[in-house]
Amino acid sequence: MVTGGTLLTQLLNGLSVGMVYVLLAAGLSIIFGVMDVINFAHGEFYALGAYLAVGIAAALSGVTGGFWIALVAAPLIVGVIGGLTERVTIRPLYGRNPLYHILLTFGLVLVIADGIEIIWGTQPKNFAPPALLSGPITIAGFQYSLYNYFVIAVGALIAAGTWLALTETRVGIIIRGGSQDRGMVRALGIDIDRYYTLVFAFGCVLAAFAGIVLGAKQEVALGMGNAIIIPAFVVVVLGGLGSFRGAVVGGLGIGIVQTLTQTYVPALTGVIVYLLMVGILLVKPQGLFGNPEWQNHGGEEGDLLTGGGGGILDTTTRRYLAAALVGVLALVPLGIGVTYSSYIPNSLVLNVLVWALFALSLDFVMGYAGLVSLGHVLFYGVGAYATVMMAMYVTPVFWVGLLAGVALALAVAWFVGYLSIRVSGVYFAMITLGFAQLAYNLVTKFDITGGSDGLYTGYDATYGLGIGEVGQVSLLGDIQLFYYVVLALVVGSYLVARQIMRAPFGSVLQAIRESEDRAEFLGYDTVEYKRRAFMVSGGLAGLAGGLATINSFGVGPSFLFWLKSGEVIVMTLLGGMGTLYGPMLGAGAFLGLKEILLTFGESTPGLLGEVLSQWQGILGLIFVVFVIYVPEGLVSLPETLQARFGAGGGGGGESATDATDAEVSD
Amino acid sequence: MAILETHDLTKRFDELVAVDRVNLSVEAGEFRSVIGPNGAGKTTLFNTITGALRASEGEVVFEGEDVTALPSYERVRRGIGRSFQITNVFGGLTALENVRLAAQSIPSREMSVGSQLFRDKNRFDDVTAHAQRVLEDVGLGEHAETKASTLAYGDQRRLEIGLVLATDPEVVLLDEPTAGMGVEETESTMALVDDVLAEQTLLLIEHDIDLVMDVSDKITVLNRGSVVRTGTPEEVASDEEVQAAYLGGGHA
Ligand SMILES: Nc1ncnc2c1ncn2[C@@H]1O[C@H](COP(=O)(O)OP(=O)(O)O)[C@@H](O)[C@H]1O
Ligand SMILES: [Mg+2]
Numbered sequence: 001m002v003t004g005g006t007l008l009t010q011l012l013n014g015l016s017v018g019m020v021y022v023l024l025a026a027g028l029s030i031i032f033g034v035m036d037v038i039n040f041a042h043g044e045f046y047a048l049g050a051y052l053a054v055g056i057a058a059a060l061s062g063v064t065g066g067f068w069i070a071l072v073a074a075p076l077i078v079g080v081i082g083g084l085t086e087r088v089t090i091r092p093l094y095g096r097n098p099l100y101h102i103l104l105t106f107g108l109v110l111v112i113a114d115g116i117e118i119i120w121g122t123q124p125k126n127f128a129p130p131a132l133l134s135g136p137i138t139i140a141g142f143q144y145s146l147y148n149y150f151v152i153a154v155g156a157l158i159a160a161g162t163w164l165a166l167t168e169t170r171v172g173i174i175i176r177g178g179s180q181d182r183g184m185v186r187a188l189g190i191d192i193d194r195y196y197t198l199v200f201a202f203g204c205v206l207a208a209f210a211g212i213v214l215g216a217k218q219e220v221a222l223g224m225g226n227a228i229i230i231p232a233f234v235v236v237v238l239g240g241l242g243s244f245r246g247a248v249v250g251g252l253g254i255g256i257v258q259t260l261t262q263t264y265v266p267a268l269t270g271v272i273v274y275l276l277m278v279g280i281l282l283v284k285p286q287g288l289f290g291n292p293e294w295q296n297h298g299g300e301e302g303d304l305l306t307g308g309g310g311g312i313l314d315t316t317t318r319r320y321l322a323a324a325l326v327g328v329l330a331l332v333p334l335g336i337g338v339t340y341s342s343y344i345p346n347s348l349v350l351n352v353l354v355w356a357l358f359a360l361s362l363d364f365v366m367g368y369a370g371l372v373s374l375g376h377v378l379f380y381g382v383g384a385y386a387t388v389m390m391a392m393y394v395t396p397v398f399w400v401g402l403l404a405g406v407a408l409a410l411a412v413a414w415f416v417g418y419l420s421i422r423v424s425g426v427y428f429a430m431i432t433l434g435f436a437q438l439a440y441n442l443v444t445k446f447d448i449t450g451g452s453d454g455l456y457t458g459y460d461a462t463y464g465l466g467i468g469e470v471g472q473v474s475l476l477g478d479i480q481l482f483y484y485v486v487l488a489l490v491v492g493s494y495l496v497a498r499q500i501m502r503a504p505f506g507s508v509l510q511a512i513r514e515s516e517d518r519a520e521f522l523g524y525d526t527v528e529y530k531r532r533a534f535m536v537s538g539g540l541a542g543l544a545g546g547l548a549t550i551n552s553f554g555v556g557p558s559f560l561f562w563l564k565s566g567e568v569i570v571m572t573l574l575g576g577m578g579t580l581y582g583p584m585l586g587a588g589a590f591l592g593l594k595e596i597l598l599t600f601g602e603s604t605p606g607l608l609g610e611v612l613s614q615w616q617g618i619l620g621l622i623f624v625v626f627v628i629y630v631p632e633g634l635v636s637l638p639e640t641l642q643a644r645f646g647a648g649g650g651g652g653g654e655s656a657t658d659a660t661d662a663e664v665s666d
Numbered sequence: 667m668a669i670l671e672t673h674d675l676t677k678r679f680d681e682l683v684a685v686d687r688v689n690l691s692v693e694a695g696e697f698r699s700v701i702g703p704n705g706a707g708k709t710t711l712f713n714t715i716t717g718a719l720r721a722s723e724g725e726v727v728f729e730g731e732d733v734t735a736l737p738s739y740e741r742v743r744r745g746i747g748r749s750f751q752i753t754n755v756f757g758g759l760t761a762l763e764n765v766r767l768a769a770q771s772i773p774s775r776e777m778s779v780g781s782q783l784f785r786d787k788n789r790f791d792d793v794t795a796h797a798q799r800v801l802e803d804v805g806l807g808e809h810a811e812t813k814a815s816t817l818a819y820g821d822q823r824r825l826e827i828g829l830v831l832a833t834d835p836e837v838v839l840l841d842e843p844t845a846g847m848g849v850e851e852t853e854s855t856m857a858l859v860d861d862v863l864a865e866q867t868l869l870l871i872e873h874d875i876d877l878v879m880d881v882s883d884k885i886t887v888l889n890r891g892s893v894v895r896t897g898t899p900e901e902v903a904s905d906e907e908v909q910a911a912y913l914g915g916g917h918a
């Protein structure tokens with residue numbers, strides 16, 4: 001029975017969580033509206049606020065009012081850090097495609113998260129609200145947590161204050177106007193750019209504040225930023241990008257919907273929010289209160305920067321290099337026992353190959369058709385799940401599983417593409433993220449997908465020939481047959497993808513990336529082309545996912561976690577998007593560097609070792625530098641270096657003649 | 667017979683009526699210029715005819731078929747080609763590849779899935795030959811391998827005309843092809859248009875009436891979304907209402 005009392009409790013719970021969302025989403029939304037920045041790092045500023053507050057409160061233990069001092073001081077410090085971050089990292093990117101902000105702030109996520117871990121360690125922190133606010137309170141016969149009342153009240157106060165600041169002060173009015181229609185504000189002769197630092201810092205203050213109030217209610221732990229950022233995006237999308245009102249309504253709404261579903265429709269917990277997100281984006285992409293014109297304000301967007309044509313290396317040289325690389329990869333297993341253990345080929349290199357394939361699949365749509373998929377892990381995960389489930393429930397033959405994985409990934413890509421590709425730019429990115437999160441939450445719900453534990457199996461009767469288990473078919477000692485199978489599949493996929501890009505279909509994709517309008521007015525059904533490209537890409541990602549299950553002996557929800565989508569984007573850009581081979585090299589660089597950092601970190605004593613072990617943060621830092629200074633990726637480095645340091649020699653005229661190569665690089 | 671007609675074609679942006687019940691009837695082979703001051707609705711009219719924008723009301727009829735509801739790429743396939751007021755070429759690709767893509771468009775619908783996906787794009791001889799011919803025609807033969815974004819501005823405008831030409835259109839809509847050009851370039855571009863698009867029906871947007879006096883068969887004058895007058899250059903030039911519209915529109 002639903003009694004009035006419990007319903008009221010649920011509503012209040014929902015409101016208190018919702019208030020936290022409001023504070024987060026308000027900042028995210030204004031930052032997006034004014035600066036076009038999708039700030040993935042917002043969740044980390046939120047976590048940073050909570051940790052700083054813990055630190056301040058601990059330093060002031062004994063001082064009465066430590067909590068209150070922390071509640072004010074920590075957000076201000078985070079605001080300063082946020083302002084500096086904007087100055088140093090985001091500022092150089094204005095005028096580029098908003099994708100670069102996503103990428104950059106994703107790098108910042110890694111840096112800040114690891115920074116927190118280095119300073120505060122991995123143990124969760126207890127951060128209790130002061131005695132004054134703890135315990136229940138009874139109002140009009142209804143007993144409820146005093147602290148939750150406090151959260152609701154103070155959240156409402158800050159939201160109202162922000163609203164007043166946005167509507168009543170001169171700066172606020174400019175910012176609000178800017179977040180709804182930047183062009184208009186500029187037309188009035190106001191230099192909106194000057195306010196960016198302020199806006200970003202202010203958003204960070206709100207986020208930190210949210211982190212503190214929620215941290216004191218639950219706990220302050222690593223991953224709190226990762227856990228909140230995606231729901232916060234849902235709120236922003238629901239309310240409408242750039243709309244403060246939307247953030248308030250969306251935040252409270254999502255908070256209440258979440259708590260109510262948890263209590264009354266537990267089956268839908270975790271799923272409902274993403275269903276809402278996807279639904280809204282499909283029906284009304286601009287959200288409840290968003291400005292519909294956002295959809296087509298594409299005019300001022302910069303291009304995606306692709307990794308040129310290999311610049312100073314000519315086609316033949318590159319072909320030799322590629323052949324040499326494949327040759328070396330083929331020889332790697334021969335070193336087992338001589339120079340290294342079987343771990344290197346059978347685990348590390350294999351993992352690199354799988355991720356190289358995954359990165360290749362993303363580049364196929366992102367680098368060529370300009371489709372930024374933030375949820376590409378969906379296809380990787382679906383491929384992995386289908387492969388394992390086929391092996392467990394139908395037939396243990398690995399090939400059949402792999403085929404099923406590719407087929408299902410293709411089908412899902414068709415479905416997602418069918419629904420979403422007509423929605424442009426940022427909205428498309430968000431929809432793919434929503435679908436991926438939906439799948440992530442769905443697989444934990446069913447026994448058939450192994451719930452939150454996942455499914456574990458070997459692939460028996462390998463290769464359908466009855467010669468043993470995948471991973472157990474030895475060619476010689478520890479040299480495994482499957483190593484060569486994976487190598488052949490990955491190299492083969494690359495060759496196929498490259499051939500597609502040299503064929504009419506691929507040439508149209510490149511035209512779409514350059515100018516979709518123009519391609520459409522040459523008579524191409526660009527939406528259809530993009531859908532098909534998305535399917536090919538989904539199939540390749542599914543293949544990568546299926547292959548990945550060999551090494552992990554199965555599949556779990558982590559195969560669908562959004563951070564993986566982020567990592568594959570990092571690899572793609574790191575290597576050089578729009579080249580097919582660049583992202584594959586990027587995967588190698590990313591995972592290789594990770595391995596090196598981990599190895600050195602373990603063997604180096606003291607703080608340095610600890611810092612090195614935080615490989616994600618270091619990679620994040622490198623990535624941030626790349627986004628800012630080498631957006632065309634590793635493959636453009638030779639050219640960039642020559643341009644900067646090379647004495648005379650080539651000169652600038654080359655770029656023109658290189659263009660033929662650039663279309664499809666080897 | 668009219669090849670392209672519009673019936674009460676209307677396009678509204680909220681309250682603003684950018685194109686207001688426009689009726690056009692363009693004969694096959696005609697050179698029609700659409701002139702009017704800035705903001706008159708010329709580009710919007712083109713966008714509605716080509717399908718870049720959905721008409722609010724009215725119809726577009728091409729070769730007797732009502733194409734109002736068709737997406738723009740379908741209109742292109744039927745033979746309506748266009749250029750853009752702001753240069754719109756594939757900047758990262760070579761000039762030849764730009765035109766080749768245009769030439770590939772129609773034949774690609776007949777290609778098998780296999781050759782679409784896997785056959786080298788340069789091994790479709792008809793397409794490549796057609797592209798090369800068009801590139802010569804617009805005077806860019808020497809720049810075939812130059813990246814479009816590094817071409818001189820005037821050459822980019824020529825390339826844009828080449829893109830339209832290579833799709834083999836029946837009707838060509840050109841939106842201020844000489845925008846931003848100096849006197850000499852303007853003249854050579856107008857000569858080019860007159861030359862390479864001689865067989866097509868042409869609709870050309872210009873805000874400068876003097877430029878189109880000699881080449882047009884007929885001129886339609888647009889102001890505030892409505893047709894002020896359609897007639898031969900002489901008729902239009904001597905029309906008082908046209909002069910009023912032009913002077914009133916703030917255009918000298
Ligand atoms: N996408 C749009 N949204 C709103 N108003 C528009 C849009 N495109 C054009 N307009 C308005 O329609 C009117 C006609 O513009 P346009 O067709 O570009 O004129 P012209 O090409 O004759 O200079 C102008 O007032 C312009 O501001
Ligand atoms: Mg115009």
